[in-house]
Amino acid sequence: MLGNQKELKPFKITMLGPSGVGKTTLLTVIRKQMNSAVDVSELRLETGHPQKPGTGFETDQLLQKCLEELEQLVKSKGYIAQGGIGGTGEPKKFYFNLSKLKKNVSSAKLVLEFQDYPGGWIAQEENAKQVIDYIKDSSVTILVIDTPALLERKGKHHVAVNQSEIVQQMLLRAFSEDGSNKRRLLIFAPVKCEKYLRKGNQYRELEKGIRSGYKSLIESLNSEIFNNISAVITPVQTVGNVLFSYIDEIEENGKIVTKFWYEKTNNHELAPFDAEQPLRYILGFALKDALDAKRNERLDLVNWFRDMLGLDEDLKMAIQKFGEGCKKDGGFTVIKGGHLLG
Ligand SMILES: Nc1nc2c(ncn2[C@@H]2O[C@H](COP(=O)(O)OP(=O)(O)O)[C@@H](O)[C@H]2O)c(=O)[nH]1
Numbered sequence: 001m002l003g004n005q006k007e008l009k010p011f012k013i014t015m016l017g018p019s020g021v022g023k024t025t026l027l028t029v030i031r032k033q034m035n036s037a038v039d040v041s042e043l044r045l046e047t048g049h050p051q052k053p054g055t056g057f058e059t060d061q062l063l064q065k066c067l068e069e070l071e072q073l074v075k076s077k078g079y080i081a082q083g084g085i086g087g088t089g090e091p092k093k094f095y096f097n098l099s100k101l102k103k104n105v106s107s108a109k110l111v112l113e114f115q116d117y118p119g120g121w122i123a124q125e126e127n128a129k130q131v132i133d134y135i136k137d138s139s140v141t142i143l144v145i146d147t148p149a150l151l152e153r154k155g156k157h158h159v160a161v162n163q164s165e166i167v168q169q170m171l172l173r174a175f176s177e178d179g180s181n182k183r184r185l186l187i188f189a190p191v192k193c194e195k196y197l198r199k200g201n202q203y204r205e206l207e208k209g210i211r212s213g214y215k216s217l218i219e220s221l222n223s224e225i226f227n228n229i230s231a232v233i234t235p236v237q238t239v240g241n242v243l244f245s246y247i248d249e250i251e252e253n254g255k256i257v258t259k260f261w262y263e264k265t266n267n268h269e270l271a272p273f274d275a276e277q278p279l280r281y282i283l284g285f286a287l288k289d290a291l292d293a294k295r296n297e298r299l300d301l302v303n304w305f306r307d308m309l310g311l312d313e314d315l316k317m318a319i320q321k322f323g324e325g326c327k328k329d330g331g332f333t334v335i336k337g338g339h340l341l342g
């Protein structure tokens, strides 16, 4: 193993969103698309924490299971109702690590730690506290948003499906209670948004929907005390060939149950689109944070990057190049704090 080498501190990212919104799916397609989206001559993405044996295997296993279920979902014929793959039963850390392609195994690595957990936690007081701690402890939070719930029927189901009131409160609490003033990136990641990005200008509706569905959060973040926080929108078409179709409200055992129905295209392939974009934003942000920290001598805040800063110019360049590939239009929006991004 790595003998007495120093511990590699991971760069931490927390997933946020209620159960079923698509957190684990998003991680799965990020991994899938990174394989093709990383400029293959430059960066290598592998699973696992290089100093924690078994984490690669565990991450692979979880993502593979989710991937198989998604492939099944795309293959089946006709309409499908929302829901399907099993929820995340316990908190899980997913590790990805990035290194420069064509270097040997022991070359410099940037380790990313994604914190996933059962979505149900955010509605349970004790567990919600834990999630708030995850957010405080992370540099990046990815808020996963069910797009049809946000936009259809004038957002009638948004609060219930995306638990938007709760997540806004949690974010504000985490951000205000954190005294460290470290830089943060909040990524609004609308998923299941294939339908809205296929045609002309519909992506404008998506941006408008997010600005109104998370109005109080965005207004608060615009206050000067949150100058350390950047917020962006990165829409991800998580599965590709499955489009939102219609909402059904039916009575089951005396209760009104809402079902979101999706329609397949004739192409039965799992074809995520823009899934690597959140990672481009994350890496651009991380690198800028580290470089500025070095300049301003506040390295204590970015120990996850300290080793890498001086050591491996090649990896830095590759990360920077990858980060520069982040989209800036067609639904991709910088809400605030553009100066903190790469
Ligand atoms: N139609 C459709 N279903 C999706 C998409 N992404 C996720 N799902 C489904 O949404 C459900 C919940 O996803 P999951 O990632 O487990 O949510 P989590 O609880 O937030 O981790 C699963 O049944 C997925 O198959 C998508 O882009 N389109």
Ligand SMILES: [Mg+2]
Pocket: 023, 024, 025, 087, 088, 116, 117, 118, 119
């Ligand atoms: Mg999950």
